[in-house]
Amino acid sequence: MSVTVRIMGREYTVVCAQEEHEALVASADFLNDRMMAIRKRGKALGAERIAVMAALNLTRELLEARGSDKVSPPSNASVERVKQLRLDIDSTLALE
Secondary structure, eight states: OEEEEEETTEEEEEEOOGGGHHHHHHHHHHHHHHHHHHHHHSSSOOHHHHHHHHHHHHHHHHHHHHTOTTSOOOOHHHHHHHHHHHHHHHHHHHTO
């Protein structure tokens, strides 16, 4: 199935399995929010640079959540945030 998502005002069509539709839309919305926040903080950053900055920020958060020794240990706030995101995801998936 094809899904069209909007990120920073541009539409992207992505092919995904039916059961991944909601997760893909939620991911695109989350990414859009992050990229828009970076855009608001930066001065005249291009879309590519904003995308790279968002990817780096999200990857660092992921590595922290996984407990990678390459990054500083996660803060209590980060751990709680990840727990809440997991609960939100689980509750959304349970509604399907």
